[in-house]
Amino acid sequence: MSDIFVIVEHRLGEIRDITFEMLWKAGELAENLSHSVSAVLLGHEVSSIAEDLSDRADQIIIYDDERLKNFSADLYKEIIAGLIEETKPPLILIGSTSWGMELAPCLSIKTGLPLATDCIDILSENGRFIAQRQMYNGKIFANVSFAETSGCLFTIRSGVFPKDKIGDRQAQKIQKGFPLIDIKPGKTFVEFVETAAGDVDITQAELLVSVGRGIGEEENIALIKELAEALNGVVSCSRPIVDKNWLPKYLQVGTSGKSVTPKVYIAIGISGAFQHMAGTNGAGTIIAVNKDPKAPIFRTAHYGIVDDLFKIVPVLKDKVLEAKKG
Amino acid sequence: MDIVVCVKRVPLTEEVDLVIDAQKKGVKKDQLAFVLNDWDNYAIEEAILLKEKHGGTVTAITVGNEDDEEVLRRCLAMGADRAIRVEAGDMSRFDSFGIVKILSQVVKDLPYDLVFTGVLADDDSYGMVGMMMAEELNLNHSSMVTAIELEDGKVRTTSELEGGLGEVSVVDLPALITIQTGINEPRYVSILGIRKAAKKELKVMDLAELGVSDGELAPRAIIEEVYLPPETEGAQILTGDPDKIAGDLVEILTKKGVME
Ligand SMILES: Cc1cc2nc3c(=O)[nH]c(=O)nc-3n(C[C@H](O)[C@H](O)[C@H](O)COP(=O)(O)OP(=O)(O)OC[C@H]3O[C@@H](n4cnc5c(N)ncnc54)[C@H](O)[C@@H]3O)c2cc1C
Numbered sequence: 001m002s003d004i005f006v007i008v009e010h011r012l013g014e015i016r017d018i019t020f021e022m023l024w025k026a027g028e029l030a031e032n033l034s035h036s037v038s039a040v041l042l043g044h045e046v047s048s049i050a051e052d053l054s055d056r057a058d059q060i061i062i063y064d065d066e067r068l069k070n071f072s073a074d075l076y077k078e079i080i081a082g083l084i085e086e087t088k089p090p091l092i093l094i095g096s097t098s099w100g101m102e103l104a105p106c107l108s109i110k111t112g113l114p115l116a117t118d119c120i121d122i123l124s125e126n127g128r129f130i131a132q133r134q135m136y137n138g139k140i141f142a143n144v145s146f147a148e149t150s151g152c153l154f155t156i157r158s159g160v161f162p163k164d165k166i167g168d169r170q171a172q173k174i175q176k177g178f179p180l181i182d183i184k185p186g187k188t189f190v191e192f193v194e195t196a197a198g199d200v201d202i203t204q205a206e207l208l209v210s211v212g213r214g215i216g217e218e219e220n221i222a223l224i225k226e227l228a229e230a231l232n233g234v235v236s237c238s239r240p241i242v243d244k245n246w247l248p249k250y251l252q253v254g255t256s257g258k259s260v261t262p263k264v265y266i267a268i269g270i271s272g273a274f275q276h277m278a279g280t281n282g283a284g285t286i287i288a289v290n291k292d293p294k295a296p297i298f299r300t301a302h303y304g305i306v307d308d309l310f311k312i313v314p315v316l317k318d319k320v321l322e323a324k325k326g
Numbered sequence: 327m328d329i330v331v332c333v334k335r336v337p338l339t340e341e342v343d344l345v346i347d348a349q350k351k352g353v354k355k356d357q358l359a360f361v362l363n364d365w366d367n368y369a370i371e372e373a374i375l376l377k378e379k380h381g382g383t384v385t386a387i388t389v390g391n392e393d394d395e396e397v398l399r400r401c402l403a404m405g406a407d408r409a410i411r412v413e414a415g416d417m418s419r420f421d422s423f424g425i426v427k428i429l430s431q432v433v434k435d436l437p438y439d440l441v442f443t444g445v446l447a448d449d450d451s452y453g454m455v456g457m458m459m460a461e462e463l464n465l466n467h468s469s470m471v472t473a474i475e476l477e478d479g480k481v482r483t484t485s486e487l488e489g490g491l492g493e494v495s496v497v498d499l500p501a502l503i504t505i506q507t508g509i510n511e512p513r514y515v516s517i518l519g520i521r522k523a524a525k526k527e528l529k530v531m532d533l534a535e536l537g538v539s540d541g542e543l544a545p546r547a548i549i550e551e552v553y554l555p556p557e558t559e560g561a562q563i564l565t566g567d568p569d570k571i572a573g574d575l576v577e578i579l580t581k582k583g584v585m586e
Contacts, residue, residue, distance in 0.1 A: 004364035011487075016488075033371060041547055043448040060427055070546050071467075072459075073467070077461075092512060092549075097487075098470050098485060098489070098490060098493075099467065099485045101445070101453055101454075101457070101470065102457055102467070102468075102469035102485075103457075103469070104457075105454040105455075105456070105458040105460075105461065106457050106458070106460060106461040106467075107462035107584075108423075108447060108454070108458060109426075109462050110461055110463075114423075114547055115547070116547060117451075117452050117453055117454050118451060118453065119453075124350070126499060127540070130550065133451075134449075134451065134555075135449060135450045135451055135473070135552070136339045136344060136353070136448075136449060136453075137339065138341055138447070138552065139344050139554075140344055140346070140353060140553070140555075140557065140582070141552065141553050141554070142476075142549055142552045142553075143550040143551050143553075144547050144549055144550065144552075145548050145550050146546055146548065147514070147545070147546055147548065149546070157432030158488075181409075184404035186465075186466025186467070186497055186498050186499075186501065187466055187468055187495045187497045187498075188495060188496045189466065189493070189494075189495055190482070190494040190495055190496060191493075191494050192487075192491055192492065192493055192494075193484065193491070193492040193493075193494060194490065194491060194492075195490035195491075195492075199515070203330070206584055207579075207584040222495075229394070231584070231585075232586075233584070235562075242508060243507045243508030244511070245511065247410070249490065250490075252490075255489075256416070256486055256487075256489070256490060257489075257490055258489070258490065259489075259531060263582055263583060263584050264555065264579060264582050264584045271340070280539065284582065285578070285582050286367050286561075287575065287578070288561060291341065292340055292341040292372060292385070294341075294342075294343060294344075295340075296555075297558055297561075298556075298560055298561045298563070299555065299558045299561075300561075301560075301561075302560050302561060302562065303561055303564060303575075303578060304560075304562065304563045305562075305563070305564050305571055306563060307568070307571070310572060311568045312568050313573065314573040315568040315569055315571075315572040316571075316575055316576075318572070318573040319569075319573060319575070319576050320576060320579075320585075323576045323580070323585065324585070
């Protein structure tokens with residue numbers, strides 16, 4: 001029986017959701033292929049984390065050491081490469097997260113194993129694993145396979161698999177010593193920094209009017225603010241608007257911004273990249289205004305308007321004011 | 327401070343109907359407009375900002391055909407000192423790993439303290455070239471970086487994590503850093519600027535010169551098939567003139583209880 005490896009991602013003592021999602025997928029694949037699931041846990045004082053994973057894997061391979069207190073792609077790479085060499089797992093899952101995006105490519109070169117990044121599904125065909133992923137901002141899907149190898153690395157997009165438990169498992173915990181690797185990591189952790197909070201909290205808003213790169217120029221943001229004001233809603237935005245310094249970071253929705261839960265989310269000139277939409281999963285109703293009928297946002301929005309925002313937004317504002325008066 | 331920046335020219339896909347090629351291995355690109363990958367635009371700007379502050383040189387590199395020189399000229403116009411294009415013939419025979427091998431072969435013979443790449447490219451979105459190169463060249467690294475400060479023989483970086491959290495680290499030089507959007511405000515490039523930069527050095531190298539054979543560049547990842555996204559139920563599209571659409575929207579907003 002061979003093992004599917006899941007590299008556990010945890011931060012500040014908490015298991016990150018991506019870990020549960022990967023364990024779900026690993027569990028599903030393992031059942032169909034009669035493999036077992038191994039969670040690979042690196043950190044310091046991680047026994048409670050191991051405990052929380054004990055019904056989701058068949059094995060938890062634990063490296064607990066002071067030097068692993070903070071995530072280090074350098075140390076993770078060395079230790080996991082050694083473990084791969086020793087056990088030759090056919091499939092290794094890593095989160096397509098900031099940390100995973102640093103670790104996985106290094107590990108691929110180090111071990112010689114091929115890598116598929118940001119996968120949204122894993123198919124298994126005649127003993128081979130095939131990655132399903134997206135290109136061109138989600139406008140194209142691709143299936144990627146690998147040349148003959150002993151194993152392969154997949155990074156998994158957050159939010160594509162359930163966080164639930166799958167199957168009946170009781171993990172055996174295997175404590176490993178810190179392998180004596182005489183490497184000094186080239187990067188040293190200093191501290192975490194939080195985004196400065198602002199005068200509004202978009203996570204509390206009932207109605208968000210969200211603006212994206214389609215707005216074109218900074219001065220056009222006034223249009224969105226006026227609409228939000230008429231609706232008594234709050235302005236939020238996609239990342240490029242923050243990157244350009246047109247609106248502050250605390251108004252950004254998405255994986256590197258905030259997750260929001262309004263009753264209604266109006267997305268204006270936003271294409272619907274998954275990093276943006278990941279922040280809107282908790283929205284009741286999503287309304288999208290975009291002039292590109294093939295924009296990915298129309299796949300997830302509830303209502304869509306395929307038109308120029310500059311034609312729609314001013315008229316909508318007037319209609320709202322009218323309705324509120326009447 | 328010598329900085330090498332790896333850049334890529336990518337197609338613009340907004341408002342275009344992407345057409346899948348006959349082999350189902352990619353999309354037809356002959357009708358598409360191309361630009362410098364957004365992440366790379368921030369990367370080249372960051373290199374030039376550091377050069378302006380601390381002195382040194384900036385070299386931009388791409389692997390591609392003659393058309394791809396367009397993005398190198400742009401980098402030169404922004405302030406890069408020189409550019410290198412690797413002519414590699416039919417690019418579809420490489421995966422990211424092949425590109426990493428080629429880029430590493432070029433970079434290893436250049437003087438550098440820092441190597442930058444974008445976090446990912448807008449077209450295939452693999453996001454692996456930077457960190458693979460770091461490992462291939464055995465360099466220290468920091469990824470998804472939104473702030474850089476030089477210190478003595480070191481660089482202090484802020485990496486973007488999820489949910490708006492940043493992670494500050496110190497990395498010993500030389501190092502490879504992947505640059506995230508928003509780290510700076512890339513400067514505007516005029517047509518005149520691009521014309522002026524035509525005098526700057528743009529060197530073309532081929533694979534033989536670099537001493538890499540096709541055998542070493544054999545892809546590990548194979549695209550089995552590309553296809554259009556599976557149909558979903560999708561949004562209910564509101565149609566009509568703006569007035570009618572706005573009216574329908576007000577009705578929806580009222581029903582959802584946000585018009586009080
Ligand atoms: C690690 C990482 C984290 C990220 N985190 C986030 C995040 O937290 N939040 C986020 O938003 N992004 C994030 N991104 C970026 C994300 O991938 C996209 O680049 C971004 O969401 C695109 O923003 P946009 O939709 O506003 O712009 P674009 O994708 O450029 O879309 C603009 C849209 O406007 C439409 N448009 C243009 N003109 C008009 C008009 N006149 N009328 C109507 N429509 C028009 C276009 O058709 C297009 O669909 C992240 C990326 C990475 C790599």
